[in-house]
Amino acid sequence: MSDSPLVNQYDYRNCQSLFGYAAAVHQRSGGICQLCGAGSNDLDFDLWRQLTVEHLIGESQGGYLRQISAALAQRFPGMSPTSLTALARRIDAANTITACSFCNSTTSRNRAPVAMTEAIQRAPDGSAEDIYEHVAADLQAILATKRSEARWKLEAVRKAFDSLVVPSLLDARAALGVSSSHGSATRFGVWLLPTARHQKRRISRWQPAIERRCGSEALITSSTWLGRPQVRNSRSGSLAVADPRPTGG
Numbered sequence: 001m002s003d004s005p006l007v008n009q010y011d012y013r014n015c016q017s018l019f020g021y022a023a024a025v026h027q028r029s030g031g032i033c034q035l036c037g038a039g040s041n042d043l044d045f046d047l048w049r050q051l052t053v054e055h056l057i058g059e060s061q062g063g064y065l066r067q068i069s070a071a072l073a074q075r076f077p078g079m080s081p082t083s084l085t086a087l088a089r090r091i092d093a094a095n096t097i098t099a100c101s102f103c104n105s106t107t108s109r110n111r112a113p114v115a116m117t118e119a120i121q122r123a124p125d126g127s128a129e130d131i132y133e134h135v136a137a138d139l140q141a142i143l144a145t146k147r148s149e150a151r152w153k154l155e156a157v158r159k160a161f162d163s164l165v166v167p168s169l170l171d172a173r174a175a176l177g178v179s180s181s182h183g184s185a186t187r188f189g190v191w192l193l194p195t196a197r198h199q200k201r202r203i204s205r206w207q208p209a210i211e212r213r214c215g216s217e218a219l220i221t222s223s224t225w226l227g228r229p230q231v232r233n234s235r236s237g238s239l240a241v242a243d244p245r246p247t248g249g
């Protein structure tokens with residue numbers, strides 16, 4: 001049959017969270033979650049495809065483009081259609097951010113402290129720039145709140161991941177005979193296992209040396225030895241102590 005999925009290539013543009021409208025949002029953010037920073041290390045396909053678009057002020061509070069345009073038209077009836085469209089697009093861009101699936105699902109139910117219509121109503125009579133600055137300041141405050149909430153939740157989730165999830169999933173994978181040498185879980189191990197702040201700093205200083213020595217093979221920090229992170233090369237299974245020497249740059 002000609003319409004067999006094996007014959008016809010899937011149209012990637014149907015992935016609404018990644019292409020079309022979303023593509024511009026992810027382009028602005030560099031493909032980095034604006035709430036937790038996920039995706040800032042590598043351009044990783046498995047992480048990128050989990051990205052979503054988050055509205056700082058959602059549809060229920062007038063945060064969609066058509067609603068922004070309507071609110072501007074009502075508040076500034078003298079504004080030319082061209083200026084109004086341009087301003088609405090700018091505000092829409094400031095209102096839409098890239099969020100990883102975790103951050104999106106943990107913050108999307110929150111109501112913003114101010115509705116978009118309200119923010120626009122309160123904007124001063126002035127140039128389009130003045131109006132934009134006023135609304136953007138409200139959006140920045142909402143972004144800051146969402147960021148701190150995501151950080152707060154991630155801290156607890158990370159602890160659970162490190163202490164409970166990693167060991168049990170590694171056991172499960174070993175039992176299934178599945179290699180655990182790929183994926184963010186193993187990379188997270190290097191960064192996130194240490195709970196003490198000072199220990200975390202040390203590990204991040206050593207990480208380039210660890211990575212350089214082991215190349216692209218994934219690592220799991222399993223413990224510390226004399227205060228130095230011990231690293232398991234999950235492909236070979238060998239255990240090593242992280243090289244504390246400076247990395248020369």
Ligand SMILES: [Zn+2]
Pocket residue numbers: 033034035036037038099100101102103104150
């Ligand atoms: Zn995130």
